Amino acid sequence: MRYTDLRTRIDGISQKMLTQTLRQLEADGFVTRTVHPTIPPRVDYTLTELGHSLRTPIAALRDWIESNINRIEAARRAAR
Numbered sequence: 001m002r003y004t005d006l007r008t009r010i011d012g013i014s015q016k017m018l019t020q021t022l023r024q025l026e027a028d029g030f031v032t033r034t035v036h037p038t039i040p041p042r043v044d045y046t047l048t049e050l051g052h053s054l055r056t057p058i059a060a061l062r063d064w065i066e067s068n069i070n071r072i073e074a075a076r077r078a079a080r
Contacts, residue, residue: 003043030054 007018022045025031030051036042
């Protein structure tokens with residue numbers, strides 16, 4: 001996926017934070033970064049095998065959050 005596509009899809013993230021996060025994900029082996037020698041340069045990010053292996057646990061976490069969002073929001077309101 002292209003950098004600009006990622007930035008568009010992740011609402012509210014700054015360019016600096018996205019760049020830092022992608023660099024860390026690359027260093028950790030979750031994504032590969034490919035720079036295409038065009039003008040302007042095009043950069044693509046792809047999940048590695050390790051990155052793909054996270055899809056199932058992340059989906060399970062998302063499902064759990066969706067099932068418990070009302071309780072989470074209630075706890076946040078109570079903490080105010």
